[in-house]
Amino acid sequence: xxxxxxxxxxxxxxxxxxxxxxxxxxxxxxxxxxxxxxxxxxxxxxxxxxxxxxxxxxxxxxxxxxxxxxxxxxxxxxxxxxxxxxxxxxxxxxxxxxxxxxxxxxxxxxxxxxxxxxxxxxxxxxxxxxxxxxxxxxxxxxxxxxxxxxxxxxxxxxxxxxxxxxxxxxxxxxxxxxxxxxxxxxxxxxxxxxxxxxxxxxxxxxxxxxxxxxxxxxxxxxxxxxxxxxxxxxxxxxxxxxxxxxxxxxxxxxxxxxxxxxxxxxxxxxxxxxxxxxxxxxxxxxxxxxxxxxxxxxxxxxxxxxxxxxxxxxxxxxxxxxxxxxxxxxxxxxxxxxxxxxxxxxxxxxxxxxxxxxxxxxxxxxxxxxxxxxxxxxxxxxxxxxxxxxxxxxxxxxxxxxxxxxxxxxxxxxxxxxxxxxxxxxxxxxxxxxxxxxxxxxxxxxxxxxxxxxxxxxxxxxxxxxxxxxxxxxxxxxxxxxxxxxxxxxxxxxxxxxxxxxxxxxxxx
Amino acid sequence: xxxxxxxxxxxxxxxxxxxxxxxxxxxxxxxxxxxxxxxxxxxxxxxxxxxxxxxxxxxxxxxxxxxxxxxxxxxxxxxxxxxxxxxxxxxxxxxxxxxxxxxxxxxxxxxxxxxxxxxxxxxxxxxxxxxxxxxxxxxxxxxxxxxxxxxxxxxxxxxxxxxxxxxxxxxxxxxxxxxxxxxxxxxxxxxxxxxxxxxxxxxxxxxxxxxxxxxxxxxxxxxxxxxxxxxxxxxxxxxxxxxxxxxxxxxxxxxxxxxxxxxxxxxxxxxxxx
Numbered sequence: 001x002x003x004x005x006x007x008x009x010x011x012x013x014x015x016x017x018x019x020x021x022x023x024x025x026x027x028x029x030x031x032x033x034x035x036x037x038x039x040x041x042x043x044x045x046x047x048x049x050x051x052x053x054x055x056x057x058x059x060x061x062x063x064x065x066x067x068x069x070x071x072x073x074x075x076x077x078x079x080x081x082x083x084x085x086x087x088x089x090x091x092x093x094x095x096x097x098x099x100x101x102x103x104x105x106x107x108x109x110x111x112x113x114x115x116x117x118x119x120x121x122x123x124x125x126x127x128x129x130x131x132x133x134x135x136x137x138x139x140x141x142x143x144x145x146x147x148x149x150x151x152x153x154x155x156x157x158x159x160x161x162x163x164x165x166x167x168x169x170x171x172x173x174x175x176x177x178x179x180x181x182x183x184x185x186x187x188x189x190x191x192x193x194x195x196x197x198x199x200x201x202x203x204x205x206x207x208x209x210x211x212x213x214x215x216x217x218x219x220x221x222x223x224x225x226x227x228x229x230x231x232x233x234x235x236x237x238x239x240x241x242x243x244x245x246x247x248x249x250x251x252x253x254x255x256x257x258x259x260x261x262x263x264x265x266x267x268x269x270x271x272x273x274x275x276x277x278x279x280x281x282x283x284x285x286x287x288x289x290x291x292x293x294x295x296x297x298x299x300x301x302x303x304x305x306x307x308x309x310x311x312x313x314x315x316x317x318x319x320x321x322x323x324x325x326x327x328x329x330x331x332x333x334x335x336x337x338x339x340x341x342x343x344x345x346x347x348x349x350x351x352x353x354x355x356x357x358x359x360x361x362x363x364x365x366x367x368x369x370x371x372x373x374x375x376x377x378x379x380x381x382x383x384x385x386x387x388x389x390x391x392x393x394x395x396x397x398x399x400x401x402x403x404x405x406x407x408x409x410x411x412x413x414x415x416x417x418x419x420x421x422x423x424x425x426x427x428x429x430x431x432x433x434x435x436x437x438x439x440x441x442x443x444x445x446x447x448x449x450x451x452x453x454x455x456x457x458x459x460x461x462x463x464x465x466x467x468x469x470x471x472x473x474x475x476x477x478x479x480x481x482x483x484x485x486x487x488x489x490x491x492x493x494x495x496x497x498x499x500x501x502x503x504x505x506x507x508x509x
Numbered sequence: 510x511x512x513x514x515x516x517x518x519x520x521x522x523x524x525x526x527x528x529x530x531x532x533x534x535x536x537x538x539x540x541x542x543x544x545x546x547x548x549x550x551x552x553x554x555x556x557x558x559x560x561x562x563x564x565x566x567x568x569x570x571x572x573x574x575x576x577x578x579x580x581x582x583x584x585x586x587x588x589x590x591x592x593x594x595x596x597x598x599x600x601x602x603x604x605x606x607x608x609x610x611x612x613x614x615x616x617x618x619x620x621x622x623x624x625x626x627x628x629x630x631x632x633x634x635x636x637x638x639x640x641x642x643x644x645x646x647x648x649x650x651x652x653x654x655x656x657x658x659x660x661x662x663x664x665x666x667x668x669x670x671x672x673x674x675x676x677x678x679x680x681x682x683x684x685x686x687x688x689x690x691x692x693x694x695x696x697x698x699x700x701x702x703x704x705x706x707x708x709x710x711x712x713x714x715x716x717x718x719x720x721x722x723x724x725x726x727x728x729x730x731x732x733x734x735x736x737x738x739x740x741x742x743x744x745x746x747x748x749x750x751x752x753x754x755x756x757x758x759x760x761x762x763x764x765x766x767x768x769x770x771x772x773x774x775x776x777x778x779x780x781x782x783x
Contacts, residue, residue, distance in 0.1 A: 227744060248555070248568055252747040300551035301569055358725040361744075368731045369569065372549050383729045 031237045031484060035505045038217040040487065042498070043230045043239040047198050047223045053180035054171035055127055055136050060409075060496045064243075065221055067497040068203060069110075070171035070186035073101050073120065073153075076413050080318050080494040082165050086115065086172055086187060087153075096160030096449075101153045101168075108208040109174045110191040117148030122175040124155070124168075139167055161446075162454050163414040189214045189501040198223055203500070215489075215504030234258065240484040243498060246362065247304035250480050262306060263479040263492035267407030268313050268418065269363070271354065271370055271472035274401055276432035279352075284344040286469035290330035291337035292377045293370060293472055302365040306478035312462035313408070313418050315476035317494035321415040323459050326466045337377045349378025355395055355404040358385035362477060367405040370472075396430050407477060413495060415458040416446070422465060431471060438464045521773025527766035535585065538578040546571065546579040547731045555749045564755050567738075568745060573752060577759045580733035584722075585763060587649055588714035594653030595714075596707060599660025600696075606661070607668030608691045618665070625658045630720065637726050648727050652717050656710055663706045667699035701778030708771030712764045719760055735760050 034040065048062040054070045057063055075085035084090060089102040107115040128140035142164070145156040157164060177185055184192045189211065190203040203219045222239065224230050227249055233239035234253060250260045271289070273280040280286055299307045308316050311326030341349060354367045364385060371381040381403075386394065395401040410417035420426055422433040423442050438461060445457035466473070483490055489502040539546070550570030558565040564573035602621065606614040624632070636651035671677065672695055680690050721727035722736025730737060735756055742753035 228746065231747065246744075248745060248748060297551055301549050301554075304554075364730060365569075369549060371731055372547060372569075383731065385725050385729055 029237050031240060034240065035486060038215065038505060039219070040216050040240050040500075040503060040505075041220045041222055041238065042500075043224050043233050043242040044221050045223075045225060045227070045230065045244065047225075048195075048201060050197075051181040052184040052192070052195070054173070054184070054186070055123075056181070064496050064498050065201065065203075066184070067188075068190040068219075068500045069184055069188045069192055070173075071188050072169040072171055074165050074168045076169060076493060076495060076497075078491050078493050078499075080320060080413060082169070082413070085169075086120070087168075090165070096162075097157045099155045099157075099164065099168075101155070103151045103153065104210060105151065107187050107210045109187055110185045110206055111174065111177070113174050115172065115174075115187060117150065117153050119175045120153045120172050121146050121148040123170065123172045124153075126173075127170055137167060137170065139163075160449075162448065162451055163412075163416055166413050169413075190219065193218075212501075214501040216500060219500050234482055234484070240487055241481065241490075241503075243479060243481045245480045245482055247306050247478070247480065250482055251304070253482055257485055259483045259485060261481045261483055261490050261492075263481065264308060264315060264317050264494075265407065265409075265477040265479045266315055266317055266494050266496065267409050267477055268310060268315055269366065269405070269407040269474045269477055270313075271367075271403055271405055271474065272408075272431050273403050273471055274399060274431055275434065275470065276399070277402055279344065279346060279350055280402070282344045283468055284340045285346065286472070287330065288337040288340035288344070288377065289374070289379070289472050290469050291333045291340065292379070293330075293373055293474070294332040295474055297332075298366065298369050298373070299475060302362070302369045303475075303478065306480065307475040308478070309475050310473050312466045312473055313422065313471075314415065314462050315494070317476070317492070318410075318415065318418075320455060321458050321462070323462055326462060329466050330469070334376050341377060341379075349380065351380040351382065353382050353384045353402050355384045355386055355391065355401045357388050357391040357406065359388050360406075363405045363407070366474065370405065396428075399430050399432060405474075409496070415455075419458060419461050422461075422470065433465075433468075433470050435464060435468060435470075518773040518776045520769045521777070524766045524769025524771075524773060528763055528770065531581070531762050531766060532585075535578045535581045538575060539582065542572075542575050544572050544575045546576045546733050548572075555745065555752075557749075558751055565749065565751055567749075567752060568741065573738075573755060576733040576738065577735075577755055580735045580738055580756075581759050581763070583645070583728060583733060584715060584718050584735045584760075587645055587652075587718045587727075588711055590649045591652040591656060591714040591718070592707060592711045594649065595656025595710060596660050598653075599657045600664045600703070602657065603661040603664025603666075604668050604691060604696060607665035608672055608687075608695060610669075614665075617661070621658045621661050624654070629655050629717070633717070633721060634726060637721070644729065648718065648721060652714060652721070655717070656714065659710060660703075660706065663702060664699060667702040668695055671695050671698045701774075705771045705775040705778065708767050708774065712767050712771075715760070715764055715767075 044061060044065070046059070046061050048065060049057050049059050051057070052062070052066060054066055057066060071085050073085060073087040074082045077083045086104055086107060087101040088104045091100040103115070103117060103120065109115060124140070124143070124146050127136040128143050129138065142158050142161055143155060144158045147154050171186055173180060174185055187210070189206055189209045191206040193202040193204045195201045200223060201221045205214050205217050207213070222233070224233055227246070230239065230242045230245070231249055231252055234242060271293070273286055273289070275281060295309045299305055299309070309327050310316070311329050312323065314322050316322050341347065354371065356364045356367045358364060364383070367383050371383060374381045395404050408418070420442065421428045422431070422438060423429065424434045424439050441457055441461045441464065445454050445461065448454035448457055479492070481490060486506050487503060488506050489504050491499045491502045493499065548571060550566070553566050553570040554568055556562060556566045562572055562574060564577060567573055567576065602617050606617040633651045633655050636654055637647060640647040640650065677690060677694055680694055718727060719736035719739065722734040723740045725740070728734035728737050738756045739753065739760070742749070742756050745752055
């Protein structure tokens, strides 16, 4: 007994000593050391894909980081346009069928080799569905031929396609290099250093980069899978930057140490309605729901006021295609909503279910607030949380649902990526939208000869979706990024990327 | 030392008092508060406890005081219904197999073992996914099935031990029908061992309901349920620590009360037998 007491007391003493030691050691803060060395540690919520090969990467989170390692002939810009990257010049033939790229000189791969036309041809061939290729990008089936000679690469198309250049953002890789999955090599401003699964991935500045060299010498991306862990990492000094935080989370960070930057998630968040099932097959019911929902109040209630309201399947960052006037097509008007419901034969409202993916809290929260708002017009909405895999199979693939709250993104930087899915025959038309006008507009848009005409047609399509109340459009959710004070240069893109080359520490005061 | 066999152990009385004190507001608050537990208020989010909103508000500005008791009511009634289903079928199976023995015992108990072989949470999840809809009923059914084997085993043991007693043999020798012996002479005498098992089962059911809702497969938002509220509170641990504490307390208090009752019953049963 005495012995036990003794060991207990000594344990207490030892832990007390340890605590004071920690307190004293606090002087050398880890973030100060990183600042001096020009290094940065980023917290990410999920590990990257098992394969880092850019042509095979699936997860948005992988592309988000590896954007800094790989480059294509073209590169997306923060404004949503395409800029020349590994191609110093692009020429399009009169008939729109032939593109001639002039390659930038003296571009080095991270493994020391120099980029040549053969590498570009090999990379494109690898992605397109032809004999030798693996068909990773189905849209590239439009390519008839790719040839390279000296410093030019010529691509011939089967049919003119205004969106073709956006596919040329595909990563250019050294021909025949076989270890992209584990030790990726590209031409980007950062090179891959090391990776430890479920723990971290390390990138370093590429000193032979052809363009402006990044300010940061090393970036460590640490995988911390829960939001509380990310917050604690920021506060303890282990992390400098974390993207995709929620509004209640950023409120917990001390304002003295962190800036909160607000971008957009580039998602079309809506209450998606299955247009083929009753009562949503009636346009008046769909419009009634639009009038019943108060988007601003939704943002205030569930998102602390963050988020940008939208009125159609297009988000504001796509400035070229976004039509702001559609946002206020259905102002909050419960009286009008009730009137429409009565006309449609539901004077006392009805009951509906909202299927939500239970692992995406923002969507669950949104649905919860919507259900509350809909009670005002007598509609009794019941939430049905499902696993992500059942959401994908039941709702998205089998279309067995009444309504669902989800965010739809664009797979590439084209308006088509957002709008094509609502064409009657589209495979991914999960809301069963059937509208002959819409289909005709889409056909005209794809065939349009010039860009201005095409843009106008895409906007017509957006208007069609709004006027027919295809869905109850809500918002493009805010992408809140917590950045340590002193870190500058955070740039938002209309796609899911974190541009590390623009980031750097401000000169110390 | 001679003890009065009728005396109620102090633990049992304390447990009953705790449970009663908790049940009272659980029943009354939703009735008399006049506050809609699901009404959201954008301007009153995550407010700390104060007069008028004694437990503060949650991330949608809903009143936690009302929601905790509405949620506790939902959790406790699901637990009670679960125990009822589990106990009914469990006692029936256990009684038949303990009393008749032989092939009925062998078949029923192997079935029982088969169900026990699956981890409880996993089994409940599978059962939940079998029924596509049904809300709380689905949860009760799934958890009820999971709880059957436990009761069956306890009952079987108790029935077997009571059946071996002299007065049962006496009843048999007088030609009393076997069904009558089982229900009139055997089962009532197994209560001392069954009652504590019921209370333990009830507590397990409370935690199971909260656990399932916490995992997102039990109650569906916006309905209040302690498990659901706990999973919400977890993300707000730094900005609204009272939320998690209050929900945990609401979960622990009835469990503690029922636990004391169970322990008291066990002591009484033990004394009665001695």
